[in-house]
Amino acid sequence: MIRAALLLALAILSGAACAQQVVNLYSSMAEKDLRRLVADFERRHGAKVNVWRSGKNRVLQRVISEARAGRNEVDVIHNPSPEMEALHREKLLKAVESPLHANLIPQAVAPHREWAGPRVYVFVQAYNTAKVKREELPRTYADLLQPRWKGLIAIEGKEQEWFFTLVQAMGEAEGLKYFRALAANGLQVRMGNALLTNLVVAGDVPFALTLYSYLPDQAKRAGAPIDWIALAPTIAATDAVGIAARAPHPQLARELYDFMLGEGQALMAEMGHIVSHRRISPELERFKLTFIDPAAVIQDYDRWTKLFEDTIYNRQ
Numbered sequence: 001m002i003r004a005a006l007l008l009a010l011a012i013l014s015g016a017a018c019a020q021q022v023v024n025l026y027s028s029m030a031e032k033d034l035r036r037l038v039a040d041f042e043r044r045h046g047a048k049v050n051v052w053r054s055g056k057n058r059v060l061q062r063v064i065s066e067a068r069a070g071r072n073e074v075d076v077i078h079n080p081s082p083e084m085e086a087l088h089r090e091k092l093l094k095a096v097e098s099p100l101h102a103n104l105i106p107q108a109v110a111p112h113r114e115w116a117g118p119r120v121y122v123f124v125q126a127y128n129t130a131k132v133k134r135e136e137l138p139r140t141y142a143d144l145l146q147p148r149w150k151g152l153i154a155i156e157g158k159e160q161e162w163f164f165t166l167v168q169a170m171g172e173a174e175g176l177k178y179f180r181a182l183a184a185n186g187l188q189v190r191m192g193n194a195l196l197t198n199l200v201v202a203g204d205v206p207f208a209l210t211l212y213s214y215l216p217d218q219a220k221r222a223g224a225p226i227d228w229i230a231l232a233p234t235i236a237a238t239d240a241v242g243i244a245a246r247a248p249h250p251q252l253a254r255e256l257y258d259f260m261l262g263e264g265q266a267l268m269a270e271m272g273h274i275v276s277h278r279r280i281s282p283e284l285e286r287f288k289l290t291f292i293d294p295a296a297v298i299q300d301y302d303r304w305t306k307l308f309e310d311t312i313y314n315r316q
Contacts, residue, residue, distance in 0.1 A: 025076045075248060094245045
């Protein structure tokens with residue numbers, strides 16, 4: 001009887017221990033890449049990752065909504081750095097001191113240490129190689145205002161951070177004037193980078209104004225008729241991973257955080273992502289990148305979101 005009771009107690013304790021080996025991740029990473037990344041972490045750490053994946057704005061909104069409702073469900077958030085900076089301002093992330101921060105480029109580590117970016121997004125212009133000849137490619141943004149591009153260009157519909165940074169680089173007045181002219185030339189709007197990549201591959205969109213470079217690279221390696229250029233100024237950003245301030249599984253959350261900045265970077269690089277390790281600095285320098293400043297974007301986010309929508313969607 002005593003032996004049976006002990007076995008039952010051990011089984012309960014073992015079950016509880018197993019139940020504790022779960023971490024909840026909210027991410028906007030492309031689904032097929034996220035699945036591989038999560039599977040690798042689970043294999044290495046003997047844990048289970050519950051994933052909720054959606055677009056960057058919905059990830060941001062869900063974290064804020066749950067926090068305001070007193071639902072502390074998420075452990076780790078993985079989203080572009082401006083959206084993570086918004087969570088910092090809401091006091092929904094915890095500071096992390098990780099030795100892995102020292103391995104990353106400076107732009108990938110927030111001064112407050114509440115998020116750090118495992119990847120670098122380089123915003124490029126992708127084109128269908130069967131629809132656009134190399135000699136026809138634009139050399140400057142101004143070239144895209146020519147009549148021959150009318151109706152042939154599409155932009156992803158949530159790139160206000162890219163828009164903000166490029167307009168500032170052009171000079172606000174001139175930048176807004178340029179984008180109003182571009183929108184008037186028949187600029188298409190598509191929601192989702194993966195969708196926009198597929199539309200370029202299919203030839204439905206001959207030229208995409210904003211895509212993360214790894215997406216056309218992945219499609220090109222698979223044999224798709226797609227390539228890209230990088231018009232100057234070339235805008236870049238990092239994504240970001242952070243631990244929720246009230247993470248229900250803080251220890252495993254820290255393991256996932258360090259995995260994303262350490263072991264996981266090798267797999268991301270294998271999948272074609274540009275990782276934020278300092279060793280890639282020479283590769284980035286050849287683009288003369290202008291990095292999005294997450295704090296500056298968030299400072300006036302509502303205004304720039306409205307400017308982006310009014311301009312790009314041609315509402316004025």
